[in-house]
Amino acid sequence: MKKYYQKIDAYLLARYPNIWVLGVHIFVPIIVVTFLTLVIIGAVLVNVYKGIYSLDDSFEQLGLAMALPVILLLILFIIRQAKYNALRVHHFLPFKRRFAFFLSFWLIFVGITSLPFATYFGSYFTPGINHDKKGYFEDRALMGKYMTHFYLKKSRYTTSDDQTNDYRLSKRGSSLMLDVHRYNWDFAKYYNGTPAQITLKEAEEEIAAFIVIAKRYNAEFKTEDVGSILEMNTTEKGIVWDNSNGTEMDFYTHIANLSEFERCVTWSKYYHNDRQVFRMFNWEFWRYYSLVGFSLAFLLIIYCSTSKGEFGWALLVCALFPTVYGIVAGLLAILDILDGETGAQLLLALFTGALIYVAFIGNYKPKLKRIFGISINVMLPILLPIIVNIEMLDEVEFFVFAFVMGLVTTYLYSFYYQYQYLHPGKS
Numbered sequence: 001m002k003k004y005y006q007k008i009d010a011y012l013l014a015r016y017p018n019i020w021v022l023g024v025h026i027f028v029p030i031i032v033v034t035f036l037t038l039v040i041i042g043a044v045l046v047n048v049y050k051g052i053y054s055l056d057d058s059f060e061q062l063g064l065a066m067a068l069p070v071i072l073l074l075i076l077f078i079i080r081q082a083k084y085n086a087l088r089v090h091h092f093l094p095f096k097r098r099f100a101f102f103l104s105f106w107l108i109f110v111g112i113t114s115l116p117f118a119t120y121f122g123s124y125f126t127p128g129i130n131h132d133k134k135g136y137f138e139d140r141a142l143m144g145k146y147m148t149h150f151y152l153k154k155s156r157y158t159t160s161d162d163q164t165n166d167y168r169l170s171k172r173g174s175s176l177m178l179d180v181h182r183y184n185w186d187f188a189k190y191y192n193g194t195p196a197q198i199t200l201k202e203a204e205e206e207i208a209a210f211i212v213i214a215k216r217y218n219a220e221f222k223t224e225d226v227g228s229i230l231e232m233n234t235t236e237k238g239i240v241w242d243n244s245n246g247t248e249m250d251f252y253t254h255i256a257n258l259s260e261f262e263r264c265v266t267w268s269k270y271y272h273n274d275r276q277v278f279r280m281f282n283w284e285f286w287r288y289y290s291l292v293g294f295s296l297a298f299l300l301i302i303y304c305s306t307s308k309g310e311f312g313w314a315l316l317v318c319a320l321f322p323t324v325y326g327i328v329a330g331l332l333a334i335l336d337i338l339d340g341e342t343g344a345q346l347l348l349a350l351f352t353g354a355l356i357y358v359a360f361i362g363n364y365k366p367k368l369k370r371i372f373g374i375s376i377n378v379m380l381p382i383l384l385p386i387i388v389n390i391e392m393l394d395e396v397e398f399f400v401f402a403f404v405m406g407l408v409t410t411y412l413y414s415f416y417y418q419y420q421y422l423h424p425g426k427s
Contacts (some may be wrong), residue, residue: 018097021084022104027077031111034069035118038062042122052267052276055123059277063116073112074296081105081304098414102301109293120280126271128218128264133272139213143265146210148178149203150221150254152233154241169234175199176234203230217264220256229254288399298406299378305417306374310367314374317355321379325351349387352376370420377413381405 005025012020019025042059049055130136168177176198198206207226214221223229232238232254241250255261274282303311329347332338338347358364359372385401 018101021081022101022108023077023080024104024108027073027108027112030073031108031115034115035111038066038115038118039122042119043125044122045119046123046126046277050263052270056277059119059123062119066116066118070112070115073115074109077108077112078296078300081300098301098305098417099411101304102297102410105297105300106293109296110290113289113292117280120277123271123277124281126267128216128260129268129271130216131271136268136272139216140265140269142209142213146206146213149207149229149233150210150214151258152239152252154250154252176203200230214255214261217261217268218257219261219264222254222256291399291403294403294406298381298410301410302374302377302413305413306370306421310371310374313371314378317371317375318378321351321355321375345387348383352380352383352387355379366420373416373420377409377416380409 008025009020012025041062045055045058049058124131130139169175178198204226207229211219211221211224211226239252241252243250270276271278271281279285306314325348328351329338329344332343332347338344355372355376359369359376362369381402384405385398388401
């Protein structure tokens with residue numbers, strides 16, 4: 001195995017040095033194998049744990065256990081790029097396909113940082129859940145109505161006006177009278193009337209339909225004979241009332257594994273609402289979490305495109321920028337010169353303009369201009385949305401604006417860095 005890997009390594013170095021520098025043959029297999037292993041572990045756990053909260057706790061513990069390996073992988077990847085990728089620019093060598101490298105950095109960072117959440121994807125294989133969202137809500141609506149045939153309640157204390165249970169034949173025996181009871185099951189509200197009345201034929205159709213639907217959620221029945229179920233419900237023959245719930249209402253169910261059936265229905269609801277262990281299937285979470293990988297890739301591609309010393313000085317400028325801005329803004333506010341939020345945005349625009357002047361317009365030393373140019377590259381995706389007017393943008397729009405600005409500046413700065421480092425005498 002080691003010799004085989006060494007052959008691949010030598011082949012990539014000789015034929016595809018860019019891919020070799022990225023370490024695709026190292027990091028991508030590690031990410032894929034680790035991710036799939038954790039997904040399998042998650043799939044096993046959802047078949048072992050019956051409680052969703054205990055399962056969620058186990059997933060969180062596995063995620064925390066992956067924190068250290070993830071940090072280690074990030075450090076190793078950054079070191080590799082600092083050692084090989086950035087070396088070319090630091091020696092004034094061409095850095096081709098810079099934007100493609102940035103996208104590669106981003107994908108690898110997203111892959112590495114997603115590992116702590118990989119076990120959550122194993123919850124997709126939870127037995128008995130319905131992955132079809134439309135089908136689930138259609139099933140739920142029908143089960144909420146038809147469950148009245150399979151879960152009966154009987155009051156222990158009755159008066160002359162009370163019915164002994166919620167399921168009885170009419171006086172003529174040609175139809176069913178169904179009283180409304182609110183059970184502990186969150187969607188078992190059944191008929192919206194007190195009482196509801198349906199024909200025996202309709203009752204038989206509902207019983208048969210419920211059996212078909214409930215089996216999708218691992219339901220098992222004491223009997224699947226429609227006539228027997230209807231007869232037991234109307235005559236109470238063969239029904240043994242259960243009073244283990246400690247309330248004034250006894251109950252009987254035709255579902256042999258009621259708790260398992262309820263679990264599958266409830267977990268299907270969590271799956272489609274992106275709750276508990278299924279929250280990782282929510283696109284909104286990944287939309288924001290991908291910013292972690294995006295930010296790391298954004299900084300790393302700048303480091304790989306610039307001189308180490310100049311990159312360090314540029315970060316110092318970035319650190320001092322908000323400090324100096326805050327001091328000046330505070331003094332102007334005390335002197336009543338700064339006019340609220342609009343004034344703060346105008347001041348920020350002036351500060352940004354000063355950076356641009358030093359970097360691109362003023363007659364300064366090339367090294368100083370590059371330092372300020374790099375700092376603009378780092379800060380512009382955040383500064384511009386704020387200057388434009390953050391109140392005009394909602395959270396999603398601000399995210400998209402900053403994201404697009406990051407992509408645009410990364411692409412445009414590819415030409416800037418090539419010009420500055422390949423032709424430093426002309427800059």
